[in-house]
Amino acid sequence: MKIKVSDILRHVLLAFLAVVWLVPIVWLLATSFSKYTGMNTSTFFPKEWAVDGYKNLLLGSDTVAQFPQWFWNTFIIACFTCIISTAFVLMVAYATSCMRFRGRKTLMNIAVIINLFPGVLAMIAVYFILKSIGLTNSHLGLIFVYSASSGLGYLIAKGFLDTVPASLREAAYLDGASEAKVFFKVVMPMSKPIIVYTVISSFLVPWMDFVYAKMMLNSGVASQWTVAIGLYNMLEKSLINTYFTQFCAGGVIVSIPISILFIIMQKFYVEGVTGGAVKG
Amino acid sequence: MEKSKGRIAGFFSAIGRFFRGFGEAAAKGDLFVKLSLIWMGAGYFRRKQYVKSVLITIFEALVIVFSVVCSSQYVPKFGSLGTVKRESVFNPVTMKNEINDYDNSFMILLFSVVSFVIWAVFLVVWISNVKRAYELQKMAENGEHINTFMEDLNTYRNENFYKTLLALPVAGVVVFTVVPLLILILVAFTNYDQQHMPPTELFTWVGLDNFINLFGGGGLTITFAYSFVRVLVWTLVWAVFATLTNYIGGILLSLLINHKRVKLKKMWRTLFMVTIAVPQFVSLLLVRNFFADGGIVNTICANIGLTGFLRDVGLISTSYIPFLSSPGWAHVMIILINIWVGVPYQMLIATGVLMNLPTDQVESARIDGASPVQIFRHITMPYVLFITGPALVTDFVKNINNFNVIYLLTQDVYTTTNQALANSQAKEVDLLVTWLFRLTQEYYNYKMAAVIGIVVFVLCAAFTLVAFGRMTRGDREEVYR
Numbered sequence: 001m002k003i004k005v006s007d008i009l010r011h012v013l014l015a016f017l018a019v020v021w022l023v024p025i026v027w028l029l030a031t032s033f034s035k036y037t038g039m040n041t042s043t044f045f046p047k048e049w050a051v052d053g054y055k056n057l058l059l060g061s062d063t064v065a066q067f068p069q070w071f072w073n074t075f076i077i078a079c080f081t082c083i084i085s086t087a088f089v090l091m092v093a094y095a096t097s098c099m100r101f102r103g104r105k106t107l108m109n110i111a112v113i114i115n116l117f118p119g120v121l122a123m124i125a126v127y128f129i130l131k132s133i134g135l136t137n138s139h140l141g142l143i144f145v146y147s148a149s150s151g152l153g154y155l156i157a158k159g160f161l162d163t164v165p166a167s168l169r170e171a172a173y174l175d176g177a178s179e180a181k182v183f184f185k186v187v188m189p190m191s192k193p194i195i196v197y198t199v200i201s202s203f204l205v206p207w208m209d210f211v212y213a214k215m216m217l218n219s220g221v222a223s224q225w226t227v228a229i230g231l232y233n234m235l236e237k238s239l240i241n242t243y244f245t246q247f248c249a250g251g252v253i254v255s256i257p258i259s260i261l262f263i264i265m266q267k268f269y270v271e272g273v274t275g276g277a278v279k280g
Numbered sequence: 281m282e283k284s285k286g287r288i289a290g291f292f293s294a295i296g297r298f299f300r301g302f303g304e305a306a307a308k309g310d311l312f313v314k315l316s317l318i319w320m321g322a323g324y325f326r327r328k329q330y331v332k333s334v335l336i337t338i339f340e341a342l343v344i345v346f347s348v349v350c351s352s353q354y355v356p357k358f359g360s361l362g363t364v365k366r367e368s369v370f371n372p373v374t375m376k377n378e379i380n381d382y383d384n385s386f387m388i389l390l391f392s393v394v395s396f397v398i399w400a401v402f403l404v405v406w407i408s409n410v411k412r413a414y415e416l417q418k419m420a421e422n423g424e425h426i427n428t429f430m431e432d433l434n435t436y437r438n439e440n441f442y443k444t445l446l447a448l449p450v451a452g453v454v455v456f457t458v459v460p461l462l463i464l465i466l467v468a469f470t471n472y473d474q475q476h477m478p479p480t481e482l483f484t485w486v487g488l489d490n491f492i493n494l495f496g497g498g499g500l501t502i503t504f505a506y507s508f509v510r511v512l513v514w515t516l517v518w519a520v521f522a523t524l525t526n527y528i529g530g531i532l533l534s535l536l537i538n539h540k541r542v543k544l545k546k547m548w549r550t551l552f553m554v555t556i557a558v559p560q561f562v563s564l565l566l567v568r569n570f571f572a573d574g575g576i577v578n579t580i581c582a583n584i585g586l587t588g589f590l591r592d593v594g595l596i597s598t599s600y601i602p603f604l605s606s607p608g609w610a611h612v613m614i615i616l617i618n619i620w621v622g623v624p625y626q627m628l629i630a631t632g633v634l635m636n637l638p639t640d641q642v643e644s645a646r647i648d649g650a651s652p653v654q655i656f657r658h659i660t661m662p663y664v665l666f667i668t669g670p671a672l673v674t675d676f677v678k679n680i681n682n683f684n685v686i687y688l689l690t691q692d693v694y695t696t697t698n699q700a701l702a703n704s705q706a707k708e709v710d711l712l713v714t715w716l717f718r719l720t721q722e723y724y725n726y727k728m729a730a731v732i733g734i735v736v737f738v739l740c741a742a743f744t745l746v747a748f749g750r751m752t753r754g755d756r757e758e759v760y761r
Contacts, residue, residue: 007541014537024567091445116737117736118736125467126456150449180441210560
């Protein structure tokens with residue numbers, strides 16, 4: 001095959017874009033291995049390399065940085081959120097996709113309307129409600145915030161279940177299976193991709209979220225925080241010069257589980273966003 | 281239009297049927313049906329459905345207890361939202377200062393709304409219950425089989441399984457989304473702000489004053505109207521640019537990577553996806569420091585003489601480039617950084633769509649002598665638009681509400697020098713949602729935040745309606761059935 005000029009140009013362009021996209025990430029990685037604790041502003045790469053950032057972050061915790069505790073908090077919250085959200089999403093998806101009942105369309109239209117309100121708006125009132133029953137600054141409250149309304153995000157799962165042939169279910173009914181049995185024994189085993197997608201995406205919510213956690217956990221007690229709040233706090237003007245390297249190290253550590261999960265989810269992500277329309 | 285008219289008419293006639301059935305049941309029912317107007321378990325009791333009778337009686341009792349114990353304290357004050365201010369009063373008996381029995385406006389609002397929701401649910405259950413009792417009566421008269429409790433339970437695994445499935449999720453949405461939204465919508469009609477903070481102060485209804493303030497009435501607060509227009513314009517500009525740049529960028533990038541003469545496709549894709557793996561709050565906070573006034577990019581720009589050049593040209597007046605700290609620069613940078621954040625996602629989606637492009641059409645077009653540009657314009661693009669069109673609409677709505685990018689990039693970094701904006705706690709780079717968020721978190725101005733929230737909703741709803749009305753959206757729901 002002859003090499004054309006346009007091919008070379010294409011690869012050069014791709015390489016250039018890749019560099020642009022990777023520069024901040026490389027900077028994150030490089031800075032996390034810096035010996036200097038603050039932000040390095042004079043050179044791109046640190047002058048002296050060290051693993052102190054990681055060591056301080058993981059082993060030495062003080063009133064500002066309690067990364068292992070944050071990681072654990074976020075993990076616990078993520079597990080519960082994941083279980084509740086996945087159950088809710090699949091339940092709503094099955095009910096709206098596989099069953100026909102009065103008020104189904106109305107219910108779905110109401111869900112669309114509710115989704116158009118900015119989430120932050122409802123959260124302001126949720127904060128007061130939780131405060132009046134003493135659940136702010138608690139992980140239980142945050143789990144509620146993340147998972148209670150998750151049923152509203154059923155559309156992607158519904159799009160998937162819509163593609164499960166009805167004849168399969170009808171065969172099961174003829175064999176005398178109850179609706180519940182069809183749900184657990186027929187439809188769920190066929191829905192592995194969408195279950196994986198829902199599990200991972202709801203597990204990732206507490207790792208990625210910043211706003212709700214900041215609203216709910218506002219007492220200033222570092223041991224209660226999630227990773228997002230903790231890392232954000234490290235960049236306060238008075239703290240940034242002591243903690244910037246630790247912030248970068250923390251960012252790298254959080255990214256590892258997330259990227260693993262994302263690689264697994266990637267395949268389902270595309271199908272999800274395009275509503276299951278992408279079928280070869 | 282015809283269809284939607286029919287739907288609305290259908291909705292109202294369904295409501296009509298619901299009440300007509302109730303009237304009929306109440307008029308023609310026997311003693312126990314009539315009795316179940318008061319004691320909800322009566323009808324079931326008569327037909328020997330004792331467990332059901334007990335359960336519905338407990339439900340009725342709970343609602344009554346709640347109404348007596350809780351609602352009666354709050355609902356009567358709903359009209360004024362409380363009149364007794366919190367004071368500490370000297371009690372001559374105990375010789376101490378004691379807090380009086382004060383009204384908490386927010387609690388009144390909260391429990392009133394909760395009561396209204398509970399009563400609405402109760403009303404529906406109550407009416408259905410009477411109708412059900414009448415049905416049972418008719419079934420008994422005709423000698424039909426009446427379900428035992430176990431048989432009733434069984435329906436919740438079969439034809440009523442959807443109720444079992446939906447109960448908890450719907451309850452969650454009602455408690456954590458519907459009730460809070462109702463409360464916040466009501467707050468928009470009160471004067472709940474820093475001067476009227478419960479428990480120490482009361483707030484009360486002010487009608488449409490807040491809306492008038494926002495839209496430019498009411499002389500004193502003219503700055504609010506000014507800020508609103510500025511923020512609204514930037515919100516729309518941002519949403520349009522953020523959506524379009526990401527969408528087009530994603531498609532172009534995926535076309536570039538998936539070109540058949542490009543080697544190592546997988547490697548290129550992975551390189552771009554590294555940015556997705558880093559959580560947004562990390563990457564955005566990082567980039568913000570990357571472009572800080574005294575940050576690394578500024579150092580490099582100063583070293584290669586770019587800063588000096590820009591100063592000579594007159595684009596900047598400072599000794600650094602104010603990437604994220606002055607209007608104009610910040611606006612452009614935010615959109616650019618958003619491209620960096622969002623294009624990899626779009627690239628992934630576009631890749632998925634393009635891989636499933638019907639190849640036979642492309643082949644036949646090529647055989648007919650179509651140029652690559654023509655193929656792209658007439659086959660690829662319409663196909664991609666058809667598949668991703670709905671996602672484009674939701675992306676636009678998401679960008680109107682894109683809190684993270686704006687807040688994480690500009691909070692603590694950007695301070696406005698525009699006095700009019702500062703007076704209403706807005707910044708040039710604020711979106712409506714970030715403005716709303718900061719109004720509540722930093723200035724406790726709940727009334728204006730609620731009004732802005734409603735405006736955002738109207739904006740999103742209007743856009744969605746128009747967009748979906750124009751797009752003939754393929755409803756695949758029934759295709760596979």
